[in-house]
Amino acid sequence: MHLYPLSLKALSAGLLAASFMATASANDLPSQEFLAQQGLTVVGPLPAVGGLKAWAAYRDQQPVPIYLMPDGKHWVLGTVIDAQGRDVNGQALQSAVQKPMGEQLWADVQRSQYVPDGKPNAPRTVYVFTDPNCPYCNQLWLEARPWVESGQVQLRHILVGILRPSSEGKAAAILSARSPEQALASHARAHAAAGRGPAAENAGIAAQTKISAAMRQTLANHAAMMSHWGLRATPAMIWKDDKGLVQIRTGMPPGVLEEVMGKK
Incomplete structure (x- = not known):
């Protein structure tokens, strides 16, 4: 997987999406046991449309979004699309995980x-x-x-x-x-x-x-x-x-x- 540098276009999209973000707290995440079982490393809150709370995570070089459902009891790992079938959070997700994922890999190989x-x-x-x-x-x-x-x-x-x-x-x-x-x-x-x-x-x-x-x-x-x-x-x-x-x-x-x- 190529980790693409953050472009101005991606940055603008991320800032625009931020205006729709619901506040995401670490307390709203699935349990640490669940995250560990899934091999997920959580980076932090993710700007998301649709009023959902979201976090950016990664696994095996792959960015993974985590969404909290409105009932506060269920989560979805997947892609949110608009009426045209476009991934509305893809650029913001890639931007969020790129640097921390890369720095963790760099720290690992140095050891x-x-x-x-x-x-x-x-x-x-x-x-x-x-x-x-x-x-x-x-x-x-x-x-x-x-x-x-x-x-x-x-x-x-x-x-x-x-x-x-x-x-x-x-x-x-x-x-x-x-x-x-x-x-x-x-x-x-x-x-x-x-x-x-x-x-x-x-x-x-x-x-x-x-x-x-x-x-x-x-x-x-x-x-x-x-x-x-x-x-x-x-x-x-x-x-x-x-x-x-x-x-x-x-x-x-x-x-x-x-x-x-x-x-x-």
Whole structure:
């Protein structure tokens, strides 16, 4: 999902909708237990038409509106439309959740046990969920060299072991190496050189056969973070754009590196 910057049009729509807002109190929300079961994070009151009380929330990168019915006992999670079928609160909802959702994701990836690649004072930092057996992850490592070696970007690889049986052992071997950065570099080069056939799984670093409980927990935390944020594929890149807004891209479509890292 692309988190779109707030436009003047969206801001105007939000201010207009605010004139119709009924006061929404946190005491009117469903129980914390219900919200937790639904995986919902509430941001705050949402301007809403129709006299309903509303809140902006998000789940798995998706904005979710919560509406309190007039009886004060029932809630609806869904979209309010007008007679023309238009989502009347969509822009206000996106505007409300974009920044807090992005900042929470940024705080989460900063707490990971990442492998740095590049200068720590680079003007742009890009977090990358990386599986050692992912050919596109290793392709990204190679193709990012111009940005990394010029000092423009520091990559921070958050290793996961989800694609193949050997992925967890390889990720553990990289993180346990004396120099994880060098271990990842050697692995990425060897894996990429082997191509994308059956031989690729045997290329690069050897998988650890005895993984400590602490390391398994670290890799499990990384995988859980991916799942929590709805990131379904590797590589998954997270960075802040020139406006300071958190952005997300998955995979390696043409032109994605210039979008993420800027011009070479």
